[in-house]
Amino acid sequence: MTPKRPIYLDYHATTPVDPRVFEAMRPYFTEHFGNAASASHAFGWRAEAAVTAAREAIARLVGANPREIVFTSGATEADNLAVLGAARARQTPGAHVVTSAIEHPAVLDPCRRLETEGFSVTYLPPDAHGLTSAAAVAEALTQETVLVSVMAANNEIGTLNPVGEIARVCKERGIVFHTDAVQALGKVPLDVHGLGLDLASFSAHKLCGPKGVGALFVRAVNPRVRLVPLLFGGGHERGLRPGTLDVPGIVGFGAAADLARTEGEVESRRVAGLRDRLWERLRGRADGLSRNGHPSLCLPGNLNVTIAGAPADAVMSNARDLAVSSGSACTSASAEPSHVLLALGRTRAEAEASIRFGLGRFTTEEEVDRAADEIVRAVAKVRAERK
Numbered sequence: 001m002t003p004k005r006p007i008y009l010d011y012h013a014t015t016p017v018d019p020r021v022f023e024a025m026r027p028y029f030t031e032h033f034g035n036a037a038s039a040s041h042a043f044g045w046r047a048e049a050a051v052t053a054a055r056e057a058i059a060r061l062v063g064a065n066p067r068e069i070v071f072t073s074g075a076t077e078a079d080n081l082a083v084l085g086a087a088r089a090r091q092t093p094g095a096h097v098v099t100s101a102i103e104h105p106a107v108l109d110p111c112r113r114l115e116t117e118g119f120s121v122t123y124l125p126p127d128a129h130g131l132t133s134a135a136a137v138a139e140a141l142t143q144e145t146v147l148v149s150v151m152a153a154n155n156e157i158g159t160l161n162p163v164g165e166i167a168r169v170c171k172e173r174g175i176v177f178h179t180d181a182v183q184a185l186g187k188v189p190l191d192v193h194g195l196g197l198d199l200a201s202f203s204a205h206k207l208c209g210p211k212g213v214g215a216l217f218v219r220a221v222n223p224r225v226r227l228v229p230l231l232f233g234g235g236h237e238r239g240l241r242p243g244t245l246d247v248p249g250i251v252g253f254g255a256a257a258d259l260a261r262t263e264g265e266v267e268s269r270r271v272a273g274l275r276d277r278l279w280e281r282l283r284g285r286a287d288g289l290s291r292n293g294h295p296s297l298c299l300p301g302n303l304n305v306t307i308a309g310a311p312a313d314a315v316m317s318n319a320r321d322l323a324v325s326s327g328s329a330c331t332s333a334s335a336e337p338s339h340v341l342l343a344l345g346r347t348r349a350e351a352e353a354s355i356r357f358g359l360g361r362f363t364t365e366e367e368v369d370r371a372a373d374e375i376v377r378a379v380a381k382v383r384a385e386r387k
Contacts, residue, residue, distance in 0.1 A: 004321065006320070006321050006322065006323050007321060007322050007323065007367045007370055007371050007374075008323045008362075008363075009322060009323060009324050009357045009358055009359060009363065009367075009371055010323045010324055010325050010356075010358050011206075011301055011358035011359060011360030011361075011363075012155050012156070012183060012206070012301075012302065012325075012356060012358035013325060013358065014205050014206070014211065015205060015206060015207065015208045015209075015360055015361065016208065016361075016362060017208060017209065017210055017252070018208040018209075018255075018256065018259060018361065020255065020259065021208060021209055021210070021252045021255045021256050021259070022252070024251055024252060024254075024255035025210065025248045025249070025251050025252040025255070028047070028050060028247050028248040028251050029248050032046050032047065032050065032247075033047075033247075034046055034047040034247070035047060035244055035245075035247075036048045036050075036051045036244075036245045036247055037234075037236065037244065037245070047245075047247045050247055050250070050251050050254075051071075051245055051247060051250050051251075052066070053251075053254060054250045054251050054253055054254025054255075054257075055069045055071075055250075055254070056254075057254035057255070057257045057258045057261075058202070058215055058253060058254060058257045060257070060258075060261060061185070061186065061190075061257040061258075061260055061261045062181075062185070062190050062191065062192045062200070062202075062217060063190075063191035063192050063193050063194055064192050064193065064217050065220060067220060067238075068192075068217055068218055068219060068220050069215050069216075069217060070215060070216045070217075070218055070237045070238060070240050070241055071213065071214070071215050071237055071241065071245060071246075071250055071253075072213075072214045072215060072216055072241055073212060073213065073214065073246075074203055074205075074211070074212060074213065074214040075104075075106060075180070075182045075201050075202065075203035075206075075214045076106040076214075077214060077230075077241075078201035078202065078203075078214045078215060078216040079104065079106035079107050079110065079180055079201045080106065080110050080230060081216055081227060081229070081230055081240065081241065082149070082178040082199040082201055082216055082227070083097075083107055083110040083111060083114070083147070083149055083178065084110050084113065084114065084228070084230060085227030085228045085229060085230065085240070086146070086147050086176050086178060086198075086199060086225065086226075086227055087114050087119060087146060087147050088117075088228040089226045089227055089228045090146035090147065090176070091117075091118070091119070091146070092144070092146075093118075094120065094144045095118070095119050095120070095144055095146045096119065096120045096121070096122070096142050096144040096145040096146065097111060097114055097119055097120070097121045097122070097145070097146065097147045097148070097149070098121075098122045098124065098137060098140045098141065098145060098147070098148045098149075098150075099111050099121065099122070099123060099124070099148070099149045099150065100123065100124045100125075100126060100132040100150050100151070100161075101123040101124060101125050101126065101339070101343045102126050102130060102132075102151075102154060102156075102339065102340040102343045102344075103149065103150075103151055103180065104151065104155055104180055104182070106180070106201075107149050107151070107180055108123075111123075111149070120144075122140045124136050124137065124140055124150075125343060126159075126343055126344060128344060128345060129159055129293060129294040129295070129297075129344075130154055130157045130159035130292070130293055130294060130340065130343075130344055131159050131160075131161060131162075131294055131297065132150050132161050132166075133162065133165075134162055134165035134166045134168070134169050137150065137166050137169055137170075138169045141169070141170075141173055141175065145173070145175050146175065146176065147175065147176050147177075147178065148166065148170050148175055148176070148177045148178070149177075149178040149179070149180070150163065150166055150177075150179060151179060151180040151181075151182075151183075152179045152180065152181040152183070152184035152188075152190065152200075153181070153183040153184040153187070153188065153299050154183070154293070154340060155182070155183050156292075156304060156338055156340040156341070156356055157292045157293030157294075157298075157302065157304045157340060157341075157344075157356075158183070158293045158294075158298040158299035158301075158302025158303075158304065159293045159294040159297060159298060160184070160188060160294065160297040160298060160299065161179075163177075163179045163181075163195055163197065164194075164195040164196060166179075167195055167196035167197055167198070168196055170198075171196055176198045176199065176225060177196075177197060177198050177199070178197075178198060178199035178200070178201070179197055179199070179200050179201070180200075180201050181200045181201060181202055182201060182202060182203045182206050182214075183206060183299060184299070185202050185203075185206065185207055185260070186206075186207045186256075186257070186260030186261075186264045187264065187268055187299050187300055187301065188268070188299070188300075192217050192219075197217065197219070198218075198219045198223075198225050199216060199217060199218060199219070199225060200216070200217040201214065201215075201216055201217075202214055202215045202216070202217070204249065204252060204253035204256055207253075207256045207257065207260055208256050208259070208360075208361055209249075209252045209253045209255070209256030209257075210248070210249045210252040210253070212246060212249055213246050213249035213250055213252070213253050214253075215253065216240075218238075218240065227240055229241065229242075231243065267361060268300040268301075269300070271300045271301045271359050271360060271361075271363065272300035272301070274301075274359050274363055274365060274368050275300060275301055275302065275303050275357075275359050277365065277368055277369075278303055278357060278359070278368045278371065278372055279291065279303055279305075281368070281369065281372035282305065282372055282375060282376065285372070285376045286307070286375070286376050286379050286380070288307060288308030288309060288310075289305055289306070289307055289308070290305070290306045290308075291303070291304065291305055291306075292304040292305070292306060292341060292344065292346070292354060300359075301358055301359040301360050301363075302356070302357075302358060302359075303356075303357040303359070304341075304354060304355070304356045304357070305354065305355055305357070306341075306346065306350050306351075306353050306354045307353050307354070307355065307379055308350075308353065309353070309382075309383050309386065310353055310378075310379045310382040310383055310386075311352050311353050311382070312326040312352060312353055312354055312355050313326065313352075314382045314385075315355065315375065315378045315379055315382055316355065316378075318377075318378035318381050318382060319374040319375055319377075319378040321370070321374055322371055322374050322375070324355050324356065324357055324358075324371075325355070325356050325358075326338070326352075326354060326355055326356065337351035337352045338351050338354065341354055355375075357371070
């Protein structure tokens with residue numbers, strides 16, 4: 001008898017490539033393999049046309065002009081280009097940056113780098129639900145503030161920040177505002193111009209697209225945002241990101257963006273229903289459970305749960321049929337508990353007893369019910385062993 005496939009509930013770490021996305025990419029690996037910068041023959045023209053179509057698809061999804069979409073190797077590079085590039089373009093003695101204490105390391109680490117270059121950085125503590133308010137940002141601003149970076153949706157607890165309100169506060173002061181929108185893209189409405197964003201980072205592989213390709217929205221008007229590039233050599237992507245473009249990956253990103261634009265709203269409602277079903281089945285059958293993050297301003301597929309008396313690593317090792325995590329995939333090798341949960345006021349023990357469930361496009365009701373059964377069984381076993 002063939003064993004059941006493990007249940008994948010780690011959609012915040014990465015997503016399976018949608019078969020329709022894969023089929024759109026396939027010809028660009030073998031048949032249409034040209035370099036998009038080759039302007040003298042048909043292979044290059046076809047590649048360039050494919051990149052242009054993908055750029056337009058991503059722009060449609062987020063309400064941008066296609067020329068405002070800059071392709072990168074992923075969201076980490078997009079975050080680095082936004083934070084380091086915007087800050088360095090505005091560096092003056094005493095230049096100041098504001099961010100939140102629970103950003104992804106792809107924002108926090110560049111901010112720490114800026115501190116070594118003479119910038120001062122304010123790391124705002126979130127409220128108890130992980131929300132960073134526009135009022136908190138406004139209070140932190142000084143005459144020397146040149147950049148604010150606050151994520152649209154937290155990758156561990158799913159809390160949605162009021163990025164439109166924060167953008168208005170920044171615009172009133174002439175300060176550039178960047179948001180890491182990786183987890184929000186395709187899950188919640190995101191109109192970069194409607195929200196007043198200056199910079200926004202995206203990733204294909206959180207959207208049922210391929211790994212290794214991301215994008216940065218760089219506002220071109222009112223105001224035109226200037227960045228100092230991180231890489232040099234070739235002048236690609238408006239001079240902001242040199243290097244041969246990953247045409248198959250970019251085509252996949254465009255296809256994933258089109259699917260999110262046409263199907264995302266319905267998908268998000270379905271996934272939110274499954275998330276709520278999972279939570280109800282867990283808390284109805286196991287005691288000592290509490291939910292982390294905002295109860296309503298939250299990504300539809302996110303459920304972060306603290307399980308009293310049951311360390312997450314022990315629960316996960318006893319639930320081998322589940323693919324879940326205890327925090328960000330980018331810090332999973334670290335022995336330290338989640339910096340996000342600690343910033344919310346959780347104790348170290350509580351943070352170490354927390355599991356992140358990430359539901360997505362291919363999650364089924366049957367998988368949710370099996371997952372709940374697995375977790376309840378594992379929690380009971382771990383608690384019994386610790387008595």
